[in-house]
Amino acid sequence: MHSINDQDINSSNDEISKYSDKYLYHIYNGLCLPPYITPERLEFCQNITPRPNDICFISYPKSGSTWLAYILSCLVCKGMKPSEEFLKKHIIWPEATDCTVAELDQLPDTRIFKSHMPYDQHVIGCQSMPIELSPMKYIYIARNPKDVAVSYYKFEYDKSWSNYHGTWEQWFERFINGHVQRGSWFDHILSWYDHRHSPNLLIIWYEDLFLQFHSTVRQISKFLNRADITDEIIEKIYNDTRFDTMKHDEAFITMNMRDKWEHKNHIGLFFRSGKIGNWKKHFTTEQNNQFDKVFLEKIGGTGLSSITFEVEE
Numbered sequence: 001m002h003s004i005n006d007q008d009i010n011s012s013n014d015e016i017s018k019y020s021d022k023y024l025y026h027i028y029n030g031l032c033l034p035p036y037i038t039p040e041r042l043e044f045c046q047n048i049t050p051r052p053n054d055i056c057f058i059s060y061p062k063s064g065s066t067w068l069a070y071i072l073s074c075l076v077c078k079g080m081k082p083s084e085e086f087l088k089k090h091i092i093w094p095e096a097t098d099c100t101v102a103e104l105d106q107l108p109d110t111r112i113f114k115s116h117m118p119y120d121q122h123v124i125g126c127q128s129m130p131i132e133l134s135p136m137k138y139i140y141i142a143r144n145p146k147d148v149a150v151s152y153y154k155f156e157y158d159k160s161w162s163n164y165h166g167t168w169e170q171w172f173e174r175f176i177n178g179h180v181q182r183g184s185w186f187d188h189i190l191s192w193y194d195h196r197h198s199p200n201l202l203i204i205w206y207e208d209l210f211l212q213f214h215s216t217v218r219q220i221s222k223f224l225n226r227a228d229i230t231d232e233i234i235e236k237i238y239n240d241t242r243f244d245t246m247k248h249d250e251a252f253i254t255m256n257m258r259d260k261w262e263h264k265n266h267i268g269l270f271f272r273s274g275k276i277g278n279w280k281k282h283f284t285t286e287q288n289n290q291f292d293k294v295f296l297e298k299i300g301g302t303g304l305s306s307i308t309f310e311v312e313e
Contacts, residue, residue, distance in 0.1 A: 019174065021166025023156075025181055031121065034161060034181045037095050042121060045094050048104060048113075050124045054136035055224065056113040058122055060188045061181070062151040063143035064206035065114060070241050071209075072139075075221055076110050079233035081240050116182050119191035132198045137224060140192045143206035144307070145185045146279035146291060149175045153282075156180075172287055176294050186298035193304060210276050213238050 025032050028039060055072060059065040069091055073082040076090065089107055092099060093114040104111070113136075115122040124134060131138055153171040156162040162181070164171070171180075178184025195201055202223045208216045214234050221229040283291070299305050 019166065019170060019179070021170050021174075022163050023166070023174070023180075024161070024163045029121065031118070031183045032179060032181055034096075036161070041095050042117075044101075045115070045117075045122070045124070048094065048101075048124050050129075050134050050136040051109065051111065052135040053109040054111045054113065054124075055139065056115060056122070056124060056136055057139045057141065058115045058117070058192065059141045059143075060148060060185050061116050062148050062155055064141045064209065065116070067206075067209065067241065067243075068139070068141050069112065069114060071217060071220070071237060072112055074237040074240060075217075075224065075226060075229060076112070078228060079236045118183070118188045119195065131195060131201055134200065136200065138198075138201045139220065139223070140189075140201065140203045141206060141209075142189050142203065144276065144279070145295070146283060146288075147206075147276060148185060149291075150279050150282045152180065168282060172283075176291060184298075186295070189304065190299070190302065193302065196303075207276055 024035050026035055027033070028037075028042070055076075057065060057068050057072060059068070070082075073087060073091065074080070076082075077086065082090075090110060091112050091114065092104070092107070094104070095115060095117060113124070124136060149172065152175065153168055156164040156171075158165060166174075174180050175185070178187060182188060192201070193203065196203055202220065204216060204220065214231070217234050217237060218229075221234070296305070299307075
């Protein structure tokens with residue numbers, strides 16, 4: 001079993017602690033994390049025994065993971081809307097909830113794991129088992145980082161789990177420097193992109209789901225070896241996972257409220273708008289230029305450097 005070395009979770013980083021916005025975090029293995037993600041939970045995650053039918057979906061926060069969770073649930077249910085009981089048993093976020101090995105072992109197939117961690121600290125530990133050797137399937141969903149920055153700011157502002165009370169300008173500086181919970185967007189996506197050729201890893205984009213839903217879900221279903229998913233089923237999933245539909249789905253709302261750190265009053269944050277290109281309403285010209293410069297410095301020379309931020313709906 002892989003063991004994570006003990007480290008003071010209250011330790012701070014001079015660069016991160018320079019801000020005066022009262023943001024809640026702790027540093028573990030050099031990564032800025034939410035207080036509720038402890039070394040014990042990370043060690044637990046990295047020692048889960050994967051099954052051949054398991055699915056793990058991963059994202060940087062505010063990149064479409066809630067939407068993807070519902071789509072995957074619908075695929076597993078062959079197009080039927082998943083019940084509250086199904087979601088309770090099959091959607092697992094082990095890095096943030098107090099599940100046990102015994103409880104996981106008792107869950108039926110297909111278990112659907114969620115993670116917001118970079119490659120070397122995600123669920124079913126890659127430090128002890130490279131994903132190429134894992135029997136489970138991994139799906140990484142990425143999103144335009146400019147939209148991520150805005151959505152993450154609105155998600156974190158004045159919430160009990162983050163206590164962030166700074167301005168958008170302060171958040172922007174935090175974000176481009178990786179001084180937010182889960183660290184740098186650039187490092188996060190690159191950690192997974194480096195393994196893009198693994199046969200059991202699929203990387204998709206939020207924008208593709210938004211603009212080309214049917215073909216993207218078809219891509220996911222083929223990756224999961226679901227030959228039983230017809231075009232009619234995908235059309236039904238499209239209608240059932242529209243944002244205005246999910247906002248009123250009691251089973252899915254319950255699933256998003258069940259983790260101990262969630263708050264019922266904030267469920268709307270999981271389905272805020274779902275639009276693409278909203279960053280243009282918040283970024284100044286100077287911020288946009290600064291972001292583009294950092295993006296090229298961090299991503300330039302990789303296959304991700306061709307990302308466009310000007311997407312027409």
